[in-house]
Amino acid sequence: MEKVVIAVDAGGTKTKVSAINQNKEVVFESVGGPGSPAVLRFQSYNNILEPLRVVFNEVKDKYDVTFIQIGVSGFGVLENISEIENKLYAEFGVEVKLNSDADIGLYSIIEDKYDEGILVLAGTGSAVSGIKNGKIMLVGGFGALLTECGSSYFAVKSLVMNIINQYEETLTYSELGKEFMKLIGAEDVGYFRKFMYLNTKTEIASYAKFISKQANLGNEEAIKILKDSGRDLAVLVRRVYKNLGLTEKAIIGFRGSFVQKAPYVKEELMKNLDGFGIHLNIFEGDQDPVFGAFYMALRKGKI
The missing domain is CATH 3.30.420.40 (ATPase, nucleotide binding domain)
Structure with missing residues (x-):
């Protein structure tokens, strides 16, 4: 059975969930509402869960779902991250990992080609994330109540x-x-x-x-x-x-x-x-940030 990773980009305006195979092809995807707890504190979890359920239920009998990688805007606001990961694992029976949306955005830039890179993330909010040999550093991204200069x-x-x-x-x-x-x-x-x-x-x-x-x-x-x-x-x-x-x-x-x-x-x-x-x-490409979640899973050996 063909393997897929379910990649999730939970942003401040929408949540995209994509099932991506080993050939880097999207086999199915769904879109939900804002998944950032910094934007919608209590509704954000459901806005991630609903499209995730749609995608998982669509592909579970056709593909081998090996991993679920989620990138979340407002990641620093989340509490008990391991509990959320365990809760999702209990529902889907697949290993789940949560990271910041800046991390998956960064991996959408370096893909599986580069060992050093910087992502400038500046939309509604802003942050800059960098990586060298697997070590990640994030600056900014503290939210509008502190500082989001450049946004x-x-x-x-x-x-x-x-x-x-x-x-x-x-x-x-x-x-x-x-x-x-x-x-x-x-x-x-x-x-x-x-x-x-x-x-x-x-x-x-x-x-x-x-x-x-x-x-x-x-x-x-x-x-x-x-x-x-x-x-x-x-x-x-x-x-x-x-x-x-x-x-x-x-x-x-x-x-x-x-x-x-x-x-x-x-x-x-x-x-x-x-x-x-x-x-x-x-970086001149136009890679969808959701692919960053795929590349994170790929570098972890999950697909």
């Missing part, structure tokens, strides 16, 4: 802080500030209390598209916010590079819509790395 959420938060600071200093608004307040229906800075505290992190982060649009139109304030994001991410990369003792053989890859799609961010990041004397090979 779309932090970019929007920076814009809001700029608007508040300028108004309190001069009783005026910048052109970018006026446009943003018009967009969200804010009549004064007091409205930002509702905006920041009554909207979800994902909803707030979605307004980074406004910043990108204004930057493409040439607004200098918007451009600065995006360039600052790139510089912040470069500092995180430098920490990983230095502390893992990486070399120029390392590969760097990017995951997350903000670093991949927002203008200026990736370019400013790489420019700053050059300024630090760090020169890395860029």
Whole structure:
């Protein structure tokens, strides 16, 4: 019977579960809701479990399911990880391992080809993960209540802080500030209390598209916010590079819509790395992060 690994990418907006064979082919997959406990604390487990059940029940009689590898956004929020793994093992009868989504994203970059690599993960949140000879280091990823510089959420938060600071200093608004307040229906800075505290992190982060649009139109304030994001991410990369003792053989890859799609961010990041004397090979592929879970299982000898 053909062997498969069930790979799970439980992110902040959706959970993807894929059964992947030894030829790196997806034989069946299902998608569920947000699987991050940092986004949906109590519902996230069910959002992982439901598509996992769908995939497992579909493939269990056709394939030999050898391992279930799960990557979870907000992994650091989880408690009693071994209990969760044991609970899932009791249901499926297959060994289960949980790691952070940054880890599986990293393995989707290094695949089964490289021994050194860095993943810049910057979407709604941000983190940088690096690996050398199996040793992994994660920097950032502490969530919005601490710091997620370089993320779309932090970019929007920076814009809001700029608007508040300028108004309190001069009783005026910048052109970018006026446009943003018009967009969200804010009549004064007091409205930002509702905006920041009554909207979800994902909803707030979605307004980074406004910043990108204004930057493409040439607004200098918007451009600065995006360039600052790139510089912040470069500092995180430098920490990983230095502390893992990486070399120029390392590969760097990017995951997350903000670093991949927002203008200026990736370019400013790489420019700053050059300024630090760090020169890395860029991963140019478009590998789905869920494949990182497959490669983690592969390197563990599970398939």
